[in-house]
Amino acid sequence: MNTVSRLLKLIQTRLPLIQAPMAGVQGSRLAVAACRAGVLGSLPAAMLLAERLCAEIEAVRRQTDRPFNINFFAHKQPQADATQQAAWLQALQPFYREFGLSEADVAAGGGRQPFGEEQAEIVLRYRPAVVSFHFGLPEQTLLDKVKSSGAVVMSSATTVEEARRLEAGGADIIIAQGLEAGGHRGMFLSRDLTTQSGTFSLLPQVCAAVSVPVVATGGICNAATARAARDLGAAGIQIGTALMLADEADTSPLHRAALQSSRAEHTALTNLFSGGFARGIVNRFIREAGPINPAAPPFPLAQAVAAPLKAAAEKQGSDEFSSLWAGQNAPLAETGSAAEIIGRIMAGWGNVPEDSER
Template sequence: MIAWTDRRALDLFAIEHPLLLAPMAGSGGSALAIAVAHAGGLGSLPCASISLQTIEAEVRLFRSTVPGSRINLNFFAHTPATPTTEDTQRWLGRLAPYFAEFGVDVAALPAAGGRAPFDAQMCSLVESLRPEVVSFHFGLPADALLDRVKATGAIVLASATTVIEGRWLESRGCDAVIAQGYEAGGHRGNFLTDDMATQPGVFALVPQLVDALKVPVIAAGGIVDGRGMAAALCLGASAVQLGTAFLLSDEATSVTAHRNALRTARDDNTAVTNVLTGRPARGVVNRVMRELGLLSEDALPFPLAGGPLTPLRAATEPDGLGDFQPLWSGQSGALVREAAAAQIVQDVVEQAARLLRLP
């Protein structure tokens, strides 16, 4: 057993290694959470894009497979926006050439959505399931809902992309703060700023958050091996959260187009974009990002921008192409390996322990 020197995260989550699985919609389910928990980390389930019934079934499977292990249920805390007719027509106008190319009937476009914010129904499910950990992205839900979550005894986490956001989260009772650096794949967790140009990287953000907060800080973004984990722990992080590292794992549910993109990931071919969902998120650059621009003022607000892309994705995905879909990846995607998730965890923690010269 590795003698980790900072036990705050280990004791908080009752885990063997200071490693958390990032909740990844579309790529991570109970199989991946179970594998990470078996290997000594904290398993997580992305709950913002699945039904209440699916959440319940996934939690039941997790608990029956790894009894005694804690689980993190992750939710979004964004405030939905209602676009005007002009907003909608402007976005559809930007996509019109693609609709024509692939023969999409604009009148038959599916309803947009798919990323619901934490609400009373989700809160009731948390009260019923009583997960040991509940985490939020895009800030925190309303105080009344958050109080109900805390009343269950759940440990509460949330992502911060700046020190100001971290202080805000701590002041509202978060038990730990995830320091999401600009390198991170997937959606930015920003909620007090929309300025992507000033977002700090993880190794600049972590020590500043550690100095500013009393609660444990969890480093996230660009960490896929033991070198990154050791560096984050040296800077004061109590644990790391890994997502991209598991995207090519045996247990990941990443679709073929996503896996193909990850196999070609480089240090310079991911970018932050809002044209896929309406909110800034990092992924491998694809056709729609190149042609519409990475950050477009025409994109509908989250999560509505992605709805009209659905038929375009359906037309190209069967060929293994990811031209119109999220290909989320952090900046260290080129370092990702194809292996069982438990092996990935073992390799990461053992390399980190060697570098830190831990017994």
């Protein structure tokens, strides 16, 4: 059985494509549309409280009987440091003064939550076909619960070393995340950005290093890039930015406008919005405070101080302090239904093994 067939058997879809989970720009509507298009739809769970996550899972189940993926973050939550928080607030004081904000406006909570017992119990309750992780894998006892649910486990690797670690840790599928990808880097063994490489350098190295199916993501946005990923050994592809203009995406009007402007030609990795490295369209905040600011607390704690700036600017109709996540090929993203976009991209993949029908 070739790697494409192995992937399709694991994710139980007609086509070897995964809709990337994108917190903030999608919910169950896009996941359902992807499932109906014959690919693996995904729900981003890291920013959802348990009640909301269960509601989203149930919304998917009401609208399709196709397999889908639930994505969680597996980072280790850092302890809040008052001194560090104060330094971050001080670094952003010029912007706070501009918007009439103060320390009282700092957001409560730590942002995205790591996978824990509560999330594991939800997996056991709903038993999704696939569970994916960003920032490595959860601790063994939690991963054992996921495996006992019958779910296939996927996780993102940004280096060959991370890919080997994921395979050894029990991942059934590895997502090779190239440097072109929008949103948060899945880095979990190092914060050294010099270890990061583009999709079409990373992909063949990961394919050579592991025995599980490898899915390519980052910069894959049309038929040509899908074909290139397959030629370099990918068992399948994952697309995110390419679906941000889809009819079923919840991308905000400000974000959609930025994606459809010449500004989308310039993206950068930044730690301003969460403390983790993530790629987005360059705006005033990134230009003037970063893109990489040493005062930012570790992921996800930076969000508490950055979030009020986003809210204040967006209230004025400005995206200059928004996290406009996008990959480097964002200018090639097109409008249309999710099914239409997926169809255009998969036209470059070629024939799918006949035994892949599910």
